[in-house]
Amino acid sequence: MQTFTDTPQAPTTQPLGVTPAIRIDSLGKRFGPTGPVVLDNITLTVAPGEFLCLLGASGCGKSTLLTIIAGLEHPTEGTVTVTSGSAAVMFQESALFPWLTAGRNVELALKLRGVPRSQRRAQALELLDLVNLADAAQKRPHELSGGMRQRVALARALAQDRKVLLMDEPFAALDAITRDLLHEELERVWRETGRTIIFVTHNVREAARLGQRVVLMSSRPGRIANEWRIDDTGTRRIESPEVSRLAIEITDQLREEIRRNAA
Numbered sequence: 226m227q228t229f230t231d232t233p234q235a236p237t238t239q240p241l242g243v244t245p246a247i248r249i250d251s252l253g254k255r256f257g258p259t260g261p262v263v264l265d266n267i268t269l270t271v272a273p274g275e276f277l278c279l280l281g282a283s284g285c286g287k288s289t290l291l292t293i294i295a296g297l298e299h300p301t302e303g304t305v306t307v308t309s310g311s312a313a314v315m316f317q318e319s320a321l322f323p324w325l326t327a328g329r330n331v332e333l334a335l336k337l338r339g340v341p342r343s344q345r346r347a348q349a350l351e352l353l354d355l356v357n358l359a360d361a362a363q364k365r366p367h368e369l370s371g372g373m374r375q376r377v378a379l380a381r382a383l384a385q386d387r388k389v390l391l392m393d394e395p396f397a398a399l400d401a402i403t404r405d406l407l408h409e410e411l412e413r414v415w416r417e418t419g420r421t422i423i424f425v426t427h428n429v430r431e432a433a434r435l436g437q438r439v440v441l442m443s444s445r446p447g448r449i450a451n452e453w454r455i456d457d458t459g460t461r462r463i464e465s466p467e468v469s470r471l472a473i474e475i476t477d478q479l480r481e482e483i484r485r486n487a488a
């Protein structure tokens with residue numbers, strides 16, 4: 226049985242003595258000197274091994290925040306620290322090299338990390354096995370389904386061997402059943418590898434299904450509006466009463482945010 230804790234406007238605190246995996250302090254972002262403020266005063270800490278879902282309406286700044294954490298954009302104000310150095314990123318599109326097999330796509334990430342050639346093949350197979358795709362190592366991306374391509378993309382992200390994995394709507398283009406399966410895969414991989422994950426989505430149920438914590442952002446400017454912690458980290462099905470209950474609560478608040486923004 227899960228319990229949900231709604232902590233409105235809560236400062237995101239860390240247990241004493243634990244160094245956060247990610248620390249974001251008073252972060253602000255605008256594009257260009259005269260552009261509107263996209264992100265305003267975002268303060269957030271993420272614990273090592275935490276699975277955090279970042280949720281908000283389209284255009285609220287979720288991807289911008291993720292790209293700043295990834296170091297691909299700079300904040301206008303405030304700071305971001307990824308304690309372990311840098312993070313691996315996975316996007317909605319798998320962005321695999323079409324002329325390489327699934328195995329070679331993963332091997333390339335290992336090569337870029339400096340893994341010796343003699344170890345790459347075996348490590349790539351291990352990673353593909355982790356995402357239940359060892360049988361598809363010889364297939365090229367066009368021979369794989371969308372869900373399989375995202376599994377390869379996940380294996381490739383894991384090949385970077387970073388402690389932090391940033392995921393930007395990785396399953397948004399998949400049908401509901403495939404997405405459900407990928408949720409199970411991702412949860413298993415997360416439990417087995419202990420990665421810290423920030424998972425961006427505008428799908429409330431997906432966030433309620435996956436996250437140990439769900440952080441809701443407001444729009445224009447993007448701020449942290451609320452967060453929910455899910456105490457028990459046991460597996461929960463997307464159609465379970467617990468997920469539904471939490472999703473309804475979050476949706477109500479998301480609607481309020483959207484209405485306020487439209488007013």
Ligand SMILES: Nc1ncnc2c1ncn2[C@@H]1O[C@H](COP(=O)(O)OP(=O)(O)OP(=O)(O)O)[C@@H](O)[C@H]1O
Pocket residue numbers: 256263281282283284285286287288289290427
């Ligand atoms: N490179 C850029 N230059 C100028 N404006 C940008 C840039 N990137 C994003 N924006 C603007 O910042 C705002 C937030 O965009 P962002 O893509 O971060 O939102 P989002 O919450 O991820 O949206 P979605 O859920 O639709 O992907 C939008 O108004 C967008 O137009």
